Amino acid sequence: MILERAHFNLDELISRICSMVADRVQVKRLELIIDSGPSLGMLVGDPTRLGQALLNFLGNAIKFTERGNISLRTKILDASEHELLMRFEVSDTGIGIPVNQQ
DSSP states (O other): OOOOOEEEEHHHHHHHHHHHHHHHHHHTTOEEEEEOOSOOOEEEEOHHHHHHHHHHHHHHHHHTOSSSEEEEEEEEEEEOSSOEEEEEEEEESSOOOOGGGO
């Protein structure tokens, strides 16, 4: 797989992904919590693959959550002048995966 190197705004990407799942969240009466910290401005990376991954994780969380909330968190793990290592977490109050199937 060849990753794209494009300039993108993380806040705008997250907003676009959340708007894509908003109807499903509303129909199920769930709360979508976004915890993305301070704005990072423009980043360089693969917004297409990142968006696909976030959409997939959020979609699964919505599918398996009947009540409660879904959270999307971003954390900066390491930063230098030209590089940024981030962690993206999606958590929910859904049924989860039994330990024997993990």
